[in-house]
Amino acid sequence: MAKVEAKRTAARARTKSSKAYSDRARRSLPGGVTANVKYFDPYPIAMRRARGCRLWDLDGNEYIDYCLSFGPLILGHGHPRVVKALRDVLDSTGTTMLGTPHELEAAYAERLLRIFKPEGLMRFTVSGTEATLHAVRIARAYRRRPMIGKFEGHYHGGVDEFLVSHAPSAAEAKRGLAATSGSRGTPAHVLENTLVLPFNDLAATEARIREHADRLACIILEPIERSFIAPDRDFLEGLREVTARFDIPLIFDEVMSGFRVTYGGAQHAYGVVPDLLCLGKVIGGGLPCGAFLGRSDILELADPTKDEFFHSSTFAGYPPAMAAGMATLDELEKPGTFEGLLETSRTVASGIERRLSDEPAPVQVLRVGSVFSILFTDRKVRTTRDTLAADGGKRAALDAAVLDRGIFVKPGKPLYLSTAHDEGAVRQTLDAFGEAISDVAG
Numbered sequence: 470m471a472k473v474e475a476k477r478t479a480a481r482a483r484t485k486s487s488k489a490y491s492d493r494a495r496r497s498l499p500g501g502v503t504a505n506v507k508y509f510d511p512y513p514i515a516m517r518r519a520r521g522c523r524l525w526d527l528d529g530n531e532y533i534d535y536c537l538s539f540g541p542l543i544l545g546h547g548h549p550r551v552v553k554a555l556r557d558v559l560d561s562t563g564t565t566m567l568g569t570p571h572e573l574e575a576a577y578a579e580r581l582l583r584i585f586k587p588e589g590l591m592r593f594t595v596s597g598t599e600a601t602l603h604a605v606r607i608a609r610a611y612r613r614r615p616m617i618g619k620f621e622g623h624y625h626g627g628v629d630e631f632l633v634s635h636a637p638s639a640a641e642a643k644r645g646l647a648a649t650s651g652s653r654g655t656p657a658h659v660l661e662n663t664l665v666l667p668f669n670d671l672a673a674t675e676a677r678i679r680e681h682a683d684r685l686a687c688i689i690l691e692p693i694e695r696s697f698i699a700p701d702r703d704f705l706e707g708l709r710e711v712t713a714r715f716d717i718p719l720i721f722d723e724v725m726s727g728f729r730v731t732y733g734g735a736q737h738a739y740g741v742v743p744d745l746l747c748l749g750k751v752i753g754g755g756l757p758c759g760a761f762l763g764r765s766d767i768l769e770l771a772d773p774t775k776d777e778f779f780h781s782s783t784f785a786g787y788p789p790a791m792a793a794g795m796a797t798l799d800e801l802e803k804p805g806t807f808e809g810l811l812e813t814s815r816t817v818a819s820g821i822e823r824r825l826s827d828e829p830a831p832v833q834v835l836r837v838g839s840v841f842s843i844l845f846t847d848r849k850v851r852t853t854r855d856t857l858a859a860d861g862g863k864r865a866a867l868d869a870a871v872l873d874r875g876i877f878v879k880p881g882k883p884l885y886l887s888t889a890h891d892e893g894a895v896r897q898t899l900d901a902f903g904e905a906i907s908d909v910a911g
Contacts, residue, residue, distance in 0.1 A: 479873070481511075483528060483530055483873075484512075484530065485528060486515070486527035486528045487512060487513070487515045487526055487527055488511075488512055490527060491512035491513065501513075506539065506879070509879065509880045514526050514872070514877070517529075519534065520545075520546055520547050521545045521546060521889040522534055522545050522546075522891070522894050523546075523894075524877055530875070531875055532875050532876065532877035533875060533876050533894050533898055534546070534877050534887075535876065535877060535884040535885060535886070535898075536878060536879045536882070536884075536885065537886075538755070539750075539879070540729065540750050540751070540840070540885045541749075541750035541751050541754075541755060543728060543751050543797065543801070543839070543887055543888065544754075544888050544889060545887040545888060545890070546755075546889070548796075548797075548800065548888075548889070550796045550799065550800050551754045551793050551796045551797060551800075554795070555789055555792060557792065558573070558791075558792035559789065564788075565787065565789060566783075567787075567788065568783070571788060573786075573788055573791035573795075574786040574791060576791075576795070577593075577786075577794060577795055578591050578593070578760075580795065580798065581748070581752065581760060581762065582762060584732075585727075585734070585746055585762060586742075586746065586762050586764075588765065589762055589764055589765055589768065590762065590765050590769065591760050591763075591768065592760065592761055592762070592768070592771055592780055592785065593759070593760050593782075593785040593786040594749075594758070594759035594761065594782055595759060595785055595787075596749060596757055596758075596759045597748070597749025597750055597759045598625070598626025598627060598628065598631075598749075598759070599759050600724065600748060600761045601625040601626050601631060601724070601747045601761070602628055603780050604687075604720050604746075604761040605617055605630075605687055605689060605720065606780075607767060607768070607778055608686050608687035608720065608744075608745060608767070609686040610777065611766075611767045612716075612717070612718065614684055614685060614686040615686065616662045616664055616681060616685050616686060617664070617685070617689060618663075618664040618665075618666050618677075618678060618681070618687070618689070618717075619633065619634070619664070619665065619689050620665070620666045620667070620668045620690045620691070620694070621634045621637060621642075621646060621853060622634070622637065622695065622852065622853025622854070623689075623691045624636075624691070624695075625689060625691075625722050625724075625747075629655045629656065630659050630662070630663050632650070632655065633649065633651055633655070633663045633665065634646075634648055634649050634651065636651060636853075637853070637854075637857075638857075639857045646665045646667060646677070647665070648661075648663045648664075649665075662684075664677060664678075664685065666678070666688070668690070668694050668698075668700070668852045668853070669694075669700060669701050669704050669851045670704075671703065671707040671708065674704075674711075675707065678711055678712070678717070679711070679715075682717065685715070686718070687717060687719070687720050687745070688708070688717055688718075688720065689720040690708075690721065690722065691722050691725065691726070692721050692722075692726060692734075692735035692736070692739065693725070693726045693837050694852065694853060695856075695883065696725040696726060696837065696840045697835045697836065697837050697840050697842045698835060698837075698850060698852065698853070698856075700735075701851070702739055702740075705735075706739075706741055708741075709741045709743070718745055718763075718764075719744050720743055720746070720747065721734075721735060721743040721745070721746050721747070722747045723735060723747060723748055724749035725750065725840070726837075726838070727749075727750075727751060727752070728751040728752075728801065729837075729838045729885075730837050730838035731807075731838060732801060732802075744763050744764050744767065745761060746762050747759070747760070747761050748760045748761075751794075751797065752797075752798075753790045753793060753794050754792075754793025754794045754795075754796055755793060755797075756789055756790040756793050757784070758791075800888070801888075809888065810887070813839075813886055813895065814838065814839040814841065815836070816895060817841075817884075817886060817890070817898060817899070818834045818836040818841040820895070820899040820902075821834055821898075821899065821902045822834040824899060824902045824903040824906065825843070825867075827906055828863075828906050828910060829910070830845050830863055830909075831846060831847035832844070832845045832846075832863075833846065833847075835850055839885065839886040840884070840885055840886075841883065841884055842882075842884065843867065843884075844856060844859040844864070845859050846858050846860065861881065863909055864881060866908055866909045867905055867908075867909050870904075870905035870908035871901050871902060873908075874901035874904060874905060875901065876897075876898055876901045876902070
């Protein structure tokens, strides 16, 4: 206990400026943060600058970044190609946004559709949350039904219905698949119109869909749960079959997986094509951006000349995001770039697992593409419920230990790789995890 307290004292001494900032920020921001996900105990580390795969906090401490703003910075911070694209587009347009159609909108839309839905249509948004929100709205317009189906443990943004059962407690999980509120303030009608489904359990999912088929407007899911729990191939294929049978639009939320599992996302990796697809994070090249796309007969409802479905977003398709996004794809398409990212991800994940194997408690590293998570459990993990058996205390101790050694991870969250994680960063990372074992054991 004395050893742990000594380390906490040392960590607080190294991050005095972050503590001072947190105290100041609490006077104007609830919890001292602009989003709940940015918080962790005893106070989040406040950063001053970033470059490549590295961050520097207010006290000048350097970290290798495995959060990457929760995934979008797949090229790392401030990639030269993205920075140049931003400068060029600001110079050429003379503004941050035009508020009118411009050529980059159609150019980028055509490019994304070639990757994901060549015969489809799409609309840009300013976030992944907007993308999922409007995908569900347009599915409701298409089917003229109120209920949506979502999977337990899946997160689609900070919207009441998407927060339903998105992070069930062990006690809530024991009560079955009843819709549970993910946030105070959720109206009762939201719970009544949200059907909770079990990931990777095709028989139970099919039975629940069949029971509610006449009310369901759509089914939305993360094809890769929490971005690191892989689907059973027959699960996605079976889900595609049953939703098609009842003409219930199937929505893949690939905000996280669109360019993380493979270039082109889960639909390419697993050979299952949804009716609607949501993108975000990566496609903005580090700027706020998202998109929902899919079947033309559904997306055509958004045609303003039809006056059937309203979608609008002032910043949707604004030039800097289009330019930064296309520059990011240009870089990812360079020969060997994406393959190199996946190879680095394999090296880091497997190396961490080997070093943690000296820890007597069971531990596993679950990786899909360039995202992985560390769970202290011997249970086979196929769903969010399986993660509830993991030892959260050991994971918290590990996160704190590597943070002390200059590895920035958001406690309890997945780790993300970028093309900027070079051999030096990998060596430093694996050394830090190797040294951290003693802290976890203690």
